[in-house]
Amino acid sequence: MKRLNKHSFIKSTRGMGTVEIVIIIAILVALALTFRSTLTSYAQSIMDYVFDEGKVIGQI
Numbered sequence: 001m002k003r004l005n006k007h008s009f010i011k012s013t014r015g016m017g018t019v020e021i022v023i024i025i026a027i028l029v030a031l032a033l034t035f036r037s038t039l040t041s042y043a044q045s046i047m048d049y050v051f052d053e054g055k056v057i058g059q060i
Contacts, residue, residue, distance in 0.1 A: 032039065
């Protein structure tokens with residue numbers, strides 16, 4: 001069995017990809033929860049423009 005010293009343990013990058021992905025997802029969820037009302041109203045205005053007024057769908 002290979003003995004790991006302190007320096008090789010710190011330089012080891014195994015598993016770092018998973019940790020980075022989890023941190024990015026956590027940040028995106030936090031931003032979505034923080035700006036939930038703004039994002040919802042923006043998405044609603046886009047949906048109203050596309051579907052209710054018929055400007056985009058009517059031209060197709």
